Amino acid sequence: MPTTNPIFRNLAVPQPSHHHALAISERMTLVGTLHKTGALLALFAISMLMGWNEFRLFKHGPARGELYLMLGIVVVGLIGSWVLVWLTVRHKTWSSNTAPIYAFLQGVLMGAISAEADSRFPGIAVQAVCVTIAMSCCLLFAYRIGWIRVTESFNRKLAVAVSGVVLFYLANIAMVLMGVPTLTQRAGV
Numbered sequence: 345m346p347t348t349n350p351i352f353r354n355l356a357v358p359q360p361s362h363h364h365a366l367a368i369s370e371r372m373t374l375v376g377t378l379h380k381t382g383a384l385l386a387l388f389a390i391s392m393l394m395g396w397n398e399f400r401l402f403k404h405g406p407a408r409g410e411l412y413l414m415l416g417i418v419v420v421g422l423i424g425s426w427v428l429v430w431l432t433v434r435h436k437t438w439s440s441n442t443a444p445i446y447a448f449l450q451g452v453l454m455g456a457i458s459a460e461a462d463s464r465f466p467g468i469a470v471q472a473v474c475v476t477i478a479m480s481c482c483l484l485f486a487y488r489i490g491w492i493r494v495t496e497s498f499n500r501k502l503a504v505a506v507s508g509v510v511l512f513y514l515a516n517i518a519m520v521l522m523g524v525p526t527l528t529q530r531a532g533v
Contacts (some may be wrong), residue, residue: 378488380443385484387444389477395455414456419452422525 399414428446432439433492458469519525 375488378383378484382481382484384443384447385480388447388454390513391448391451391453392455392458392473395452396459397455399456399459401457418453421449421456424449425453 395417396446398417425446428442432442432446454473461481462469483492487494487530
């Protein structure tokens with residue numbers, strides 16, 4: 345299917361030629377992909393905890409210098425992540441170096457954002473992050489042992505499920521903007 349997205353263009357597997365033979369180590373395998381995904385998830389989780397630990401210390405409001413530090417880390421995380429994605433799209437062979445840095449930056453950024461959210465709504469960020477990481481680990485494990493097979497039918501069902509979650513959150517945002525208490529506000533979450 346034709347696309348203008350630079351990430352999905354030119355995904356054809358390169359064929360060996362007399363000028364450049366593909367090495368066995370360059371081939372992508374399912375097990376290798378799962379292990380690398382697991383390693384990136386672990387790096388994300390560790391750096392998220394580092395970011396959380398750094399920013400949870402500001403419970404009573406950060407001092408001016410601490411506020412600048414927080415803002416600097418958020419800006420570096422956002423811009424650095426964008427630059428890494430941009431570089432990886434243009435130089436796909438760099439992904440083995442850029443992916444761990446991206447996971448680290450996103451983890452620190454999520455830790456900072458989660459610590460701020462937890463200071464306003466205690467407990468909510470911890471639950472959200474832990475559930476997300478636990479679900480990712482369980483899905484990787486289930487895929488690895490063969491409980492999940494990715495087919496077109498699976499992709500359609502997954503798209504419908506994700507669309508339902510997006511619709512729920514959009515409805516919550518609309519209700520908050522109109523001043524109507526949402527289900528989560530009524531439950532005291």
